[in-house]
Amino acid sequence: MTWFFEKKKEIGKKEIQSLVLKSAEECLKRICTNPKKILLLPPDITRAYSGCGWITEILYNYFDKKSEVFVIPALGQHTSHTEEQNKKVFNTIPETRILKHDSVKDVEKIGEIPADYVKKVTFGAADWKIPIEINKILLTNEWDIIINIGHVVPHEVLGFASHNKNYLIGLGGDSTISSTHIASACCGIENILGAIISPIRHCLNKAENDFFNGLPFAYIQLVMALNEEGKLIHTGFYCGKDFDTYLLAAKQSMEENIITVPPLKKIVAIMDKDEFESTWVSNKAIYRTRKALADNGELIIVAPGLKRFGENQKADKMIREYGYIGTDKIIKHWKKDKSLQEMAHIAAHLIHGSSDQRFKIYYAPGYLTKEEIESVNYSYLDLSETLKKYPIEKMKYGFNIMDDGEEIYFINSPASGLWTTKEKISNLSL
Numbered sequence: 001m002t003w004f005f006e007k008k009k010e011i012g013k014k015e016i017q018s019l020v021l022k023s024a025e026e027c028l029k030r031i032c033t034n035p036k037k038i039l040l041l042p043p044d045i046t047r048a049y050s051g052c053g054w055i056t057e058i059l060y061n062y063f064d065k066k067s068e069v070f071v072i073p074a075l076g077q078h079t080s081h082t083e084e085q086n087k088k089v090f091n092t093i094p095e096t097r098i099l100k101h102d103s104v105k106d107v108e109k110i111g112e113i114p115a116d117y118v119k120k121v122t123f124g125a126a127d128w129k130i131p132i133e134i135n136k137i138l139l140t141n142e143w144d145i146i147i148n149i150g151h152v153v154p155h156e157v158l159g160f161a162s163h164n165k166n167y168l169i170g171l172g173g174d175s176t177i178s179s180t181h182i183a184s185a186c187c188g189i190e191n192i193l194g195a196i197i198s199p200i201r202h203c204l205n206k207a208e209n210d211f212f213n214g215l216p217f218a219y220i221q222l223v224m225a226l227n228e229e230g231k232l233i234h235t236g237f238y239c240g241k242d243f244d245t246y247l248l249a250a251k252q253s254m255e256e257n258i259i260t261v262p263p264l265k266k267i268v269a270i271m272d273k274d275e276f277e278s279t280w281v282s283n284k285a286i287y288r289t290r291k292a293l294a295d296n297g298e299l300i301i302v303a304p305g306l307k308r309f310g311e312n313q314k315a316d317k318m319i320r321e322y323g324y325i326g327t328d329k330i331i332k333h334w335k336k337d338k339s340l341q342e343m344a345h346i347a348a349h350l351i352h353g354s355s356d357q358r359f360k361i362y363y364a365p366g367y368l369t370k371e372e373i374e375s376v377n378y379s380y381l382d383l384s385e386t387l388k389k390y391p392i393e394k395m396k397y398g399f400n401i402m403d404d405g406e407e408i409y410f411i412n413s414p415a416s417g418l419w420t421t422k423e424k425i426s427n428l429s430l
Contacts, residue, residue, distance in 0.1 A: 002240035002248055003030065010227070011234040016051065020058045023220055023239040027145050030241070031216045035067045035144035039137070041166055042149040044073040045085050046281045049232060049272070049413065050151035050222055053089035059147060060093050067144070072099040072137065074150075074170020077177055077345065078281070078311045088274070099137065107133040107173035111211050113203045118183060121202040126183035132207050133173025138215065149220045152236075152249040153257055154418035156287040156352050157184040159198030160253060162221055163246035164208045174345070180204075181348035182334070185327075189352050190291055194258055194418050196250045205243065217241060221249035224416060225256040230397025232416055257417040260425065261409065263294035268390050269414045273305035273366065279319070279376070280311045283353040285414040286361060292409075292419035293359040302386055306365035309376060310346075318346045323376040324354045324361075 003026045006019055028035070042056040056071055063069045071093055073081060080100045081089070090098060113130040138146070150162030157180065158165050169177055184192055184200045192198050223236030235256060238249045269285040276282040285301045293299060310316030318340070322333060334340045334347040341347075354377075355361050362379045364386040373380040390402070395410045402408060411419070 001242055002238060002245045004240075005236070005238040005245075005248060007223075007236045007252060009235065011237060013051075016055070016234055016237060017058055019237045019239070020055050020220070021062060023147075023218070024059055024062045026239060027147065027218050031218060032144040035063070037142050037144055038063050038067050038069045039143045039146045040069065040071045040149065041074055041146060041170070042071065043151065043162075043166070043170070044075050044078050045081060045089050046078065046275050046415070047151050048089050048275055049416070050224060051234065052149045052151060052222070054091065055149055055220065055222075057091050057093055059149075060090075060097070063145075070097050070099055072101060072135070072171065074166045075101045075103075076170050076172065077103050077174070077315070079278075101135055101171050103172065103174050103177060106135045106137070107171075108136045108139060109133045109173070109175070110139070111207070113206055117206065118199075118203060122183055122187055122199040125186040125188075125199075128179060128183070130179045130183070130203055130207075131173075131175040132168070132211060133176045134168070134211075135171040138167065138171060138212075143216060145216050145218065147218050147220060149222075151222045151224065152246065152253045153224070153416060154194045154253065154288065156189050156193055156284075157181055157198075157348070158201050158204070159192055159195035160201075160246075160250045162249070163219060163243070164204045164212075168204050168207055174343075178342075178344035178348075182344035185348035185351040186331075189287065190424065193287065193291065194254065194420070196247065196254065219245045221245055223249050223252045223256065226397060226413065226416065230412055232413055258425070259292075259417055259419045260422055261292050261419055263421050264289075264292050264297060264409045264419075265294050266298045266300070266406070266408045267293060267411060267419075268300045268302065268395075268408050269411045270392050271301060271303045271305070271414070275305070276303060277305045278308045278311050278316075279306065279353065279363075280309065280315060280349060282306060283349070285411075286353055286355070288414045288417060289411065289419050290355070290359070291424045292421055295358055297359040298362065299355075299359060300362045300364065300381065300386065300390070302364045302383070302390070302392065304366040304383060306363065307367040309368075314343065315346055315349075318343060319350065319376060320372075322350055324350055325377050326354045326356045327351050328356075330354070
């Protein structure tokens with residue numbers, strides 16, 4: 001059941017703080033009155049804009065007076081935070097209380113989703129079993145309360161992010177992440193984006209019910225929207241223990257975070273320098289705008305922090321080897337190349353990040369060279385020249401007319417929503 005929620009045009013920071021404290025009190029009433037050990041599970045730095053970091057800090061300070069509290073960011077296969085990044089996201093939480101997740105070394109297999117179930121929920125697009133590997137820290141039976149803090153927003157693999165994705169993927173093993181991501185990719189990214197209950201969400205729900213029903217979970221689910229000035233604000237706060245908590249948040253996110261536009265000829269998107277250092281995460285700009293781009297349209301991704309392609313050396317190497325060459329070519333490689341089969345999540349990422357020659361993708365990176373960008377099948381733009389032509393600080397969210405008369409659509413936070421035409425809205429659920 002959903003314990004409580006708040007939904008309004010804007011929820012200010014002070015009110016969010018009060019709602020967080022109320023959530024903590026509800027956990028004490030409903031889960032454990034005198035907890036000895038508590039685990040807080042927020043998203044990683046790529047969702048720092050959601051406020052999940054300072055929300056986690058409030059929870060830590062509340063419980064730390066009575067309990068031993070630890071934090072483990074839901075990294076999935078992303079690079080572990082540095083101490084400096086932890087400080088930026090979680091502020092006063094001691095580094096010694098912030099745990100790291102390694103999707104290879106720290107996980108244990110506890111079961112699997114059968115192939116026939118996967119085939120049924122993907123309508124035949126995938127016919128393989130999904131192993132469930134999870135960080136062993138969840139299996140210690142020493143946690144009295146586990147609080148999942150997440151931002152519910154359209155997502156390329158799950159339809160919408162957060163809820164049990166926070167730990168089943170965020171604290172999952174390589175096999176779980178690979179098998180779910182390639183299954184979703186085979187369903188077609190434009191079918192998945194914005195589906196409240198997608199095929200992979202069905203699989204994660206089954207995994208939660210089959211293997212994790214006894215864990216002392218609670219969920220804080222946040223919804224955010226862009227206001228008239230293009231600034232991200234909180235509009236929804238949902239707290240509870242079951243799937244309804246996610247459903248309510250996802251329905252609000254569908255109303256507020258799916259933006260209908262006419263087919264756009266040119267989109268300029270900016271990716272925050274401190275949060276997006278790889279195409280692995282910066283490609284959210286592609287995922288969230290592709291349904292809005294007109295045929296032969298152009299997407300310019302301004303990425304001043306872009307240093308690499310993958311979030312780890314293996315992924316980076318394979319992205320450089322194969323490139324974003326299109327769905328059909330990647331699936332052919334995946335079917336015959338054992339190395340890509342073993343890292344199927346990378347195949348999925350390459351599919352998601354390809355335009356399939358329908359529109360053109362330009363990157364203006366802070367660190368990667370022209371040769372590197374072009375080697376993976378993207379087009380290169382010089383960062384300083386791009387910022388001169390498109391002065392980000394002077395542009396407003398939405399349509400802008402540039403000095404030369406060119407019309408562009410500017411998105412200052414592409415990870416926060418999903419842009420689509422009316423014609424493609426019908427594809428939002430399977």
